[in-house]
Amino acid sequence: MGKAKGSPVDDVKPEVEEVEKAEEVEEQSNGGEVAEEEEEKDKSFEELGLDPRLIRALSKKGIEKPTPIQQTAIPYILEGKDVVARAKTGSGKTLAYLLPLLQKLFSDSGRKKKPAPCAFVLVPSRELCQQVYTEVSWLIELCRVQLKAVQLTSSMPVSDMRNALAGLPEILVTTPACIPKCFADGVLDPAAISDSLEILVLDEADLLLSYGYEDNLRSVTSIVPRRCQCLLMSATTSTDVEKLKKLILHNPVVLTLQEGADKEEPVPSNVQQFWISCSAQDKLLNILALLKLEVVQKKILIFINTIDMGFKLKLFLEKFGIKTAILNGELPQNSRLHILEQFNAGLFDYLIATDDNNQTKEKEEVKGDDNKEGKKNKRRFKPKLDAEFGVVRGIDFKKVHTVINYDMPQSVSGYIHRIGRTGRAYSSGSSVSLVSPDEMGVFEEIKSFLAGEEDKDSDIITPFPSLTENAVESLRYRAEDVAKSVTKIAIRESRAQDLRNEIINSEKLKSHFEANPRDLDLLKHDKLLSKTAPSPHLRDIPEYLVDAKTQEASKMVKLARAAMGGSRRTGGAGGQKKKRSRKGGDPLKTFNANGSKRGHGGGVGQKKDGKGSSDGSANKKQKTV
Numbered sequence: 001m002g003k004a005k006g007s008p009v010d011d012v013k014p015e016v017e018e019v020e021k022a023e024e025v026e027e028q029s030n031g032g033e034v035a036e037e038e039e040e041k042d043k044s045f046e047e048l049g050l051d052p053r054l055i056r057a058l059s060k061k062g063i064e065k066p067t068p069i070q071q072t073a074i075p076y077i078l079e080g081k082d083v084v085a086r087a088k089t090g091s092g093k094t095l096a097y098l099l100p101l102l103q104k105l106f107s108d109s110g111r112k113k114k115p116a117p118c119a120f121v122l123v124p125s126r127e128l129c130q131q132v133y134t135e136v137s138w139l140i141e142l143c144r145v146q147l148k149a150v151q152l153t154s155s156m157p158v159s160d161m162r163n164a165l166a167g168l169p170e171i172l173v174t175t176p177a178c179i180p181k182c183f184a185d186g187v188l189d190p191a192a193i194s195d196s197l198e199i200l201v202l203d204e205a206d207l208l209l210s211y212g213y214e215d216n217l218r219s220v221t222s223i224v225p226r227r228c229q230c231l232l233m234s235a236t237t238s239t240d241v242e243k244l245k246k247l248i249l250h251n252p253v254v255l256t257l258q259e260g261a262d263k264e265e266p267v268p269s270n271v272q273q274f275w276i277s278c279s280a281q282d283k284l285l286n287i288l289a290l291l292k293l294e295v296v297q298k299k300i301l302i303f304i305n306t307i308d309m310g311f312k313l314k315l316f317l318e319k320f321g322i323k324t325a326i327l328n329g330e331l332p333q334n335s336r337l338h339i340l341e342q343f344n345a346g347l348f349d350y351l352i353a354t355d356d357n358n359q360t361k362e363k364e365e366v367k368g369d370d371n372k373e374g375k376k377n378k379r380r381f382k383p384k385l386d387a388e389f390g391v392v393r394g395i396d397f398k399k400v401h402t403v404i405n406y407d408m409p410q411s412v413s414g415y416i417h418r419i420g421r422t423g424r425a426y427s428s429g430s431s432v433s434l435v436s437p438d439e440m441g442v443f444e445e446i447k448s449f450l451a452g453e454e455d456k457d458s459d460i461i462t463p464f465p466s467l468t469e470n471a472v473e474s475l476r477y478r479a480e481d482v483a484k485s486v487t488k489i490a491i492r493e494s495r496a497q498d499l500r501n502e503i504i505n506s507e508k509l510k511s512h513f514e515a516n517p518r519d520l521d522l523l524k525h526d527k528l529l530s531k532t533a534p535s536p537h538l539r540d541i542p543e544y545l546v547d548a549k550t551q552e553a554s555k556m557v558k559l560a561r562a563a564m565g566g567s568r569r570t571g572g573a574g575g576q577k578k579k580r581s582r583k584g585g586d587p588l589k590t591f592n593a594n595g596s597k598r599g600h601g602g603g604v605g606q607k608k609d610g611k612g613s614s615d616g617s618a619n620k621k622q623k624t625v
């Protein structure tokens with residue numbers, strides 16, 4: 001969500017650098033419309049023609065100014081155009097379509113209800129379904145209009161689906177897989193949809209096909225009436241987006257948000273990207289050093305590629321008194337939502353997440369195929385991964401300061417989506433990738449993609465500066481000793497236990513969420529966090545073991561944290577010093593932080609003078625839009 005009123009973001013002074021405008025129509029598609037170049041001036045929500053009720057609602061949520069993609073897309077959508085909008089992660093695409101969508105429905109509110117929803121928002125995962133539903137619900141509530149939104153997912157019992165649709169909602173948020181299921185169960189009537197449907201949104205369009213929804217989407221498109229306005233939102237370009245564009249849209253306006261003067265920057269440049277070279281075996285040691293010596297800023301999202309690795313890491317870190325929670329596609333949906341909400345609410349600082357389902361499934365299968373132990377595990381747990389699970393893509397994790405790639409993602413787009421979980425809204429963040437020799441291939445691919453064709457030598461992902469080899473080595477003995485104690489059996493048991501607990505919880509959570517959708521306090525996920533006290537020699541690392549440079553870096557991170565009011569504060573995020581001044585920094589707006597060369601002795605997540613800069617509070621050079 002946006003900042004509260006009077007947040008540091010509102011105080012920052014305009015910087016000399018110009019905000020790059022969202023570039024107007026990039027290309028003409030199938031005879032699509034070409035927009036006129038507009039003069040480069042930031043527009044307010046009023047100037048975009050938004051209804052005052054929406055503007056008031058946004059203001060109550062502390063959202064005062066439209067982001068570039070919102071400035072560009074909203075007028076076209078209000079005009080009734082089909083739109084393809086591509087803008088980087090965290091740039092505010094959800095409101096870019098929800099605001100005009102709601103405004104269009106405002107004029108119908110109060111009229112006779114239609115037999116089927118007139119707006120469909122299709123997203124690739126349940127997590128996103130929940131997120132978009134929450135967003136649209138608060139807007140409706142704050143605008144006090146007679147509109148109703150519901151969310152449906154494939155796992156819902158038919159009776160629940162019927163109940164949800166009984167109130168004749170105008171807006172349906174769902175996944176593509178759910179719609180054919182609704183047809184088959186007689187919950188939705190294709191003919192009624194053809195009559196009612198006015199707006200169809202495909203959110204995270206770059207992922208819809210990769211999640212295997214092509215057939216589902218075809219069955220939806222066959223009933224989409226010609227008059228229906230179609231919107232396609234995406235963070236990256238891909239052949240899938242092109243395919244969808246041809247499948248569903250009519251002469252769309254294609255908007256590409258280009259923030260750099262001449263090249264696209266898929267990762268917000270207010271995210272500092274680092275890497276550490278280490279062997280696969282030394283990854284545990286390195287992540288221990290990062291977390292235990294506190295040289296990276298909390299909250300921290302750690303990505304691993306397999307569920308077992310997640311549990312191994314969790315058990316390993318627990319022995320050092322570092323408590324983590326786990327999020328993966330094996331957990332029941334209610335538990336996942338609860339963990340996400342708790343993490344977003346700041347109830348814990350470290351979350352270990354697997355990538356989206358496809359990747360995890362592949363890995364688990366590969367592992368099971370050539371590993372008897374793996375096969376045994378699979379039989380025992382029968383892990384059923386949720387086909388609609390998607391942690392990485394599009395989920396708006398709140399105030400994540402650091403993303404750690406414990407395992408490297410398998411593709412460039414995987415990397416972009418992972419890193420996009422930090423540096424969202426007006427915050428800044430950093431990422432640290434642990435790269436083993438086996439992963440150098442994909443790492444090089446990512447680096448050259450980020451650097452772009454003309455700028456191959458530019459160093460976008462730089463060596464992590466705040467951890468010396470000595471500091472890492474000082475922990476080696478302890479790390480190796482503890483790693484040995486985290487056996488396959490311990491991992492298997494922990495995973496099975498976790499799953500059992502969550503299945504039991506899930507039922508309680510279900511009724512709880514129904515009764516109190518916003519209440520987070522019924523069930524704490526304490527069981528995810530071990531109650532076994534770590535032994536003191538592992539919990540407390542003696543100061544003499546850590547060299548002066550790393551100690552200094554850690555001190556800086558703590559100072560920055562204190563300046564932000566600690567991680568549990570609901571206010572600012574960030575606290576990073578920018579690596580270099582660049583146009584097109586913030587995904588929501590361009591800003592130019594006051595950054596000199598980073599890294600000498602200072603920890604990641606603070607200014608060189610030691611004063612923390614919380615997402616703009618100390619960063620007086622941030623540009624206001």
Ligand SMILES: Nc1ncnc2c1ncn2[C@@H]1O[C@H](COP(=O)(O)OP(=O)(O)OP(=O)(O)O)[C@@H](O)[C@H]1O
Nearest residue numbers: 001002065066067089090091092093094235394425
């Ligand atoms: N105009 C605005 N001002 C301040 N905050 C905003 C504004 N618009 C959106 N936000 C906030 O920015 C965050 C990111 O928005 P959103 O999730 O829509 O990004 P996105 O572009 O869809 O990212 P992704 O591609 O990862 O899904 C959200 O917390 C949202 O509430």
